[in-house]
Amino acid sequence: MLEQTAEVIHTASDGIWVQAVEPSGCGTCGGQGCASRRIAELFQRKHRNFMVECDLALAPGDRVVIGIANGSVLRSAVRVYGLPLALMLSGALLAQAMQPGDGAALLGMLLGGVVGWSVARGGRAARPVVLRRDNGIPFQVVMKGQS
Structure with missing residues (x-):
C-alpha cells in the first residue's frame, strides 16, 4: 500500500x-x-x-x-497511456496491411487512437x-x- x-x-x-x-x-x-x-x-x-x-x-x-x-498506479498508467498507444499502432498496421500507403496508415492510427482513448476513459480508476x-x-x- x-x-x-x-x-x-x-x-x-x-x-x-x-x-x-x-x-x-x-x-x-x-x-x-x-x-x-x-x-x-x-x-x-x-x-x-x-x-x-x-x-x-x-x-x-x-x-x-x-x-x-500497490500496482494500481501502474495499472492506471498502462490503461491511460499504453492502451491508446497500442491501439494507435495496431490501427496503423492494420490499415497499412489493407491499403498500402501513408494516408491509410494515418487514418488507421487516428481511428485506433480515438477507440483507445474512449476505452481508456471508460475504465474505473x-x-x-x-x-x-x-x-x-x-x-x-x-x-x-x-x-
Missing part, C-alpha cells in the same frame, strides 16, 4: 477533500534544506486537492494518512482511501549504544 500524509481541506457528504503534505526532509542538513530539495521547489506546481473516501469524522485541518493499493489519522508524533531514530 502506498501511503501519503494529507491535510483535510474540507468535508463533503461523499468523502473529504485533502491536500498532500510535503515531508519536512531527513534532517541531515540541519534544517537548512539540501540542494536537491531546493531544486525540486523551483519546479513545484501549485497544490492540488483530491476527493478521498472516508468513514471517519474529520474536520478541516486534521491530518490523515491516505493510501492506494482506483481511488485512495483514508487509512488512519496522523497522530503527528514523529518516530525517533535510536543509534546503536544509545537509549
Whole structure:
C-alpha cells in the first residue's frame, strides 16, 4: 500500500477533500534544506486537492494518512497511456496491411487512437482511501549504544 500524509481541506457528504503534505526532509542538513530539495521547489506546481473516501469524522485541518493499493498506479498508467498507444499502432498496421500507403496508415492510427482513448476513459480508476489519522508524533531514530 502506498501511503501519503494529507491535510483535510474540507468535508463533503461523499468523502473529504485533502491536500498532500510535503515531508519536512531527513534532517541531515540541519534544517537548512539540501540542494536537491531546493531544486525540486523551483519546479513545484501549485497544490492540488483530491476527493478521498472516508468513514471517519474529520474536520478541516486534521491530518490523515491516505493510501492506494500497490500496482494500481501502474495499472492506471498502462490503461491511460499504453492502451491508446497500442491501439494507435495496431490501427496503423492494420490499415497499412489493407491499403498500402501513408494516408491509410494515418487514418488507421487516428481511428485506433480515438477507440483507445474512449476505452481508456471508460475504465474505473482506483481511488485512495483514508487509512488512519496522523497522530503527528514523529518516530525517533535510536543509534546503536544509545537509549
